[in-house]
Amino acid sequence: MSVLLLRLAGPLQAWGSTSRFTQRHTEIAPTKSGVIGLLAAARGQRRTDPLTELLGLGFGVRIDQPGQILRDFQVARSLDGRDSMPLTNRYYLSDAVFLAAIGGDSELLDGLHEAVRRPQFPLYLGRRSCPPVVPVTLGVRPGTVAEVLSDVPWQAAKRLRERGPSTVRLEVLLDAPPGAEVTETLQDEPVSFDPAHRQYGWRAVVRTRVLAPNPDGRPPVAAGVPGGIALADHDPLTWL
Amino acid sequence: MSRTILDVHILHTVPPSNINRDDSGSPKTATYGGVRRARVSSQSWKRAVRLAFRRTLDDSQLGERTKRIGEAIAARIADLDPELKDRASALAADVLKASGLVKKEAAAKKSKGEAAANSDVESGYLMFLSHRQQENLARAAIDAERTGEKLDTKQLQKLADTDHSIDIAMFGRMLADVPDLNVDAAVQVAHALSVHAVDNEFDYYTAVDDRKLDNQETGAGMIGTIEFNSATLYRYATIDVDRLHETLGDADATREAVTAFLKAFATSMPSGKQNTFANGTRPDAVMVRLRDTQSVNLVGAFEEPVRERQLGERSGMVAEAARKLADYTTEIEKTYGDPAVAAWITHVGSRTAALAPLGEVLPLPDLVSAVGTTVAGRLGTPA
Numbered sequence: 144m145s146v147l148l149l150r151l152a153g154p155l156q157a158w159g160s161t162s163r164f165t166q167r168h169t170e171i172a173p174t175k176s177g178v179i180g181l182l183a184a185a186r187g188q189r190r191t192d193p194l195t196e197l198l199g200l201g202f203g204v205r206i207d208q209p210g211q212i213l214r215d216f217q218v219a220r221s222l223d224g225r226d227s228m229p230l231t232n233r234y235y236l237s238d239a240v241f242l243a244a245i246g247g248d249s250e251l252l253d254g255l256h257e258a259v260r261r262p263q264f265p266l267y268l269g270r271r272s273c274p275p276v277v278p279v280t281l282g283v284r285p286g287t288v289a290e291v292l293s294d295v296p297w298q299a300a301k302r303l304r305e306r307g308p309s310t311v312r313l314e315v316l317l318d319a320p321p322g323a324e325v326t327e328t329l330q331d332e333p334v335s336f337d338p339a340h341r342q343y344g345w346r347a348v349v350r351t352r353v354l355a356p357n358p359d360g361r362p363p364v365a366a367g368v369p370g371g372i373a374l375a376d377h378d379p380l381t382w383l
Numbered sequence: 384m385s386r387t388i389l390d391v392h393i394l395h396t397v398p399p400s401n402i403n404r405d406d407s408g409s410p411k412t413a414t415y416g417g418v419r420r421a422r423v424s425s426q427s428w429k430r431a432v433r434l435a436f437r438r439t440l441d442d443s444q445l446g447e448r449t450k451r452i453g454e455a456i457a458a459r460i461a462d463l464d465p466e467l468k469d470r471a472s473a474l475a476a477d478v479l480k481a482s483g484l485v486k487k488e489a490a491a492k493k494s495k496g497e498a499a500a501n502s503d504v505e506s507g508y509l510m511f512l513s514h515r516q517q518e519n520l521a522r523a524a525i526d527a528e529r530t531g532e533k534l535d536t537k538q539l540q541k542l543a544d545t546d547h548s549i550d551i552a553m554f555g556r557m558l559a560d561v562p563d564l565n566v567d568a569a570v571q572v573a574h575a576l577s578v579h580a581v582d583n584e585f586d587y588y589t590a591v592d593d594r595k596l597d598n599q600e601t602g603a604g605m606i607g608t609i610e611f612n613s614a615t616l617y618r619y620a621t622i623d624v625d626r627l628h629e630t631l632g633d634a635d636a637t638r639e640a641v642t643a644f645l646k647a648f649a650t651s652m653p654s655g656k657q658n659t660f661a662n663g664t665r666p667d668a669v670m671v672r673l674r675d676t677q678s679v680n681l682v683g684a685f686e687e688p689v690r691e692r693q694l695g696e697r698s699g700m701v702a703e704a705a706r707k708l709a710d711y712t713t714e715i716e717k718t719y720g721d722p723a724v725a726a727w728i729t730h731v732g733s734r735t736a737a738l739a740p741l742g743e744v745l746p747l748p749d750l751v752s753a754v755g756t757t758v759a760g761r762l763g764t765p766a
Contacts (some may be wrong), residue, residue, distance in 0.1 A: 271568065
C-alpha cells in the first residue's frame, strides 16, 4: 500500500458536494470526488471517460489550515445587459491549506504523481477560478493513508508554523474502515463525471485527529514554568 | 505530446475604486496570508474581456449569451430570407424545439408583458451560441421550410457544436438541457487579489438640492456612503493553447484567439463605479510565460502581504510587488527544475524593472504579436 500526497493550497478553493441551483456550497475540506476529479483531469481523462482505475482508491484529508468561509455574491447578465439571471451565492474557502492522501497501488500512484506534475488539463481546487499554488504533489510514500497523514510535517503558512508548537493536533477525515463505529456520510464517492448522468455514491467517513510534527515550531515548554507559555495543544474537551 | 500553456501574470494598480461589489455594495474581499485583501472575481473580469472582444474581433468570431435565443435566430432568418419575415419567430421556435436546445415548456413561455404577436422562444438559462451557430441554425430552418423536410435533431445539434466562436472556446459553455454540447473552457482566470492588506473605506457624501440654494435653506438633499478601496492587484490567467486549438480546430483561429485575449485581459477592467471613480488604469507590468509542463500561479509571492515600507524605507507597493514577483518566479522555477520555455515582459518605468531580466522586454502590442508568432509556430503553422 502506498500513498500519494497532495498539498491543496491557494487563496481560494471550493469543494462542493450538495450544491444545487443558486446556492453553491463548499465543504470545509476537499471532497473525494473533487480530488479524484483533479487526478482524472491531470491524466487528461474526459468527463465521459470511465474512472475505472480511480474508483477503488483510498482517501483521507488533513486540515492543516482551515481558512475562512467566503461568500461571493454574483449576478449574471446577458452581454447586452437586458436579461439577468437568478442571483447566486458561491461559497469559497479562503486562505486554507489541506493535505490530501490517496491510497492505492504504488505503480498507479507513481503515474498519478507524474500526471499532476505535467497535467493534461489545468488543475484547479474545486472550481475553475481557483488555481492551486504549486507544488501540488508531494510525491508517493509507503504506508497507509492514516499513517502518512500523521507523519508529514504541518503544511500551514510559515507564519503559523513558526508560532506553533513542535507537535500539532490536526483534524483528519478518513474513509471509514469496515466496522468503524462513529461515522458520518458524505455523498462524494465519485462514480461518473459524465455531465449527462453525473453520479456520486455515499461514503462513510471517520473524523478524527492526528498529531503531526512541526519542525519549524517552538519546543514545548511545560505548563506552569514561570515566564513560559503553555504551548501544549489546548483541547478543552479532554476535561469532559 | 508537446504542451503549450500560456501563463499571464499582471500587476495592476487601481486608485480608490469599487469595480466589483457584493450585495451590500462593498468592494469584494478575501483573506489570504491571514489578512484581508481586495478581490475582483474572475467572472467579473471575464465579462470585461468579453466586452473588450466586441471592440477588437469580428462579429462572426464571437458568440452571444442570451435567453432570447428565439429572437436572435428569428432575426437571422428574416435577414437571410426577407420573404419569411412574418413567420421567422415560428420557424425559429420550430428549429430550437427540434434541436432539443430549448425544452418544450420553456419554449411555450412567451416574453412577459409583450403583445401576443411576440411569440419569440426563450431558453430557461443564458444560452451561449456563436453567431455562426445561430446563422447555421437559421439556415437549417429556412431549408426545412423550403424543401418541406423534417428537422433532424442530430443534424441540428451538430450545427450547434461546430463553428465555435473564440469566446465560447475560451470560456466554455454549459447547456443544461444538452450536456453533450458542453464546451470545456480553455482559459482559467483566477480572482484578482491585492498584493497587500486593505481596509475598505467609506466615502460619506451629501448632495445639494439645486432649488434650495435660492431659498437659503440649509441641509442636504440627500446623504449616503460609497465604499471603496485602492489596491495593487495580482491578476493571473492561464490559457491552455492545445485545448483552445482542439475546440477551434484551426491554428490561425487559435493564434487570433490568444492574441485577442492577451490584449483584452491586459487592458480591460470591469466597469463598476467607473463614472464615480474614473479608475481606468493600465497594468504596471504584464508577464507572459510559455510553459510545457503545467501552469504555475505565482500568487504565493504575495502570501506574506507587501508593505509599503520595507526596512524603514519607503519603496512603494508596486516596486516591492515587482521585486517579490521576480524573486518568487526565479525561485519556483529553480526549485522544481522546469523553467518557462519562453517569456515576455511589458513593464512601465523603473519601479517594475526587477521583472525585466525574466524575459524579453517589449511594448504590449509587440509582446502580443511575439506570443502569437511563437504559439502559431508551436502548433505547426508558420506565422
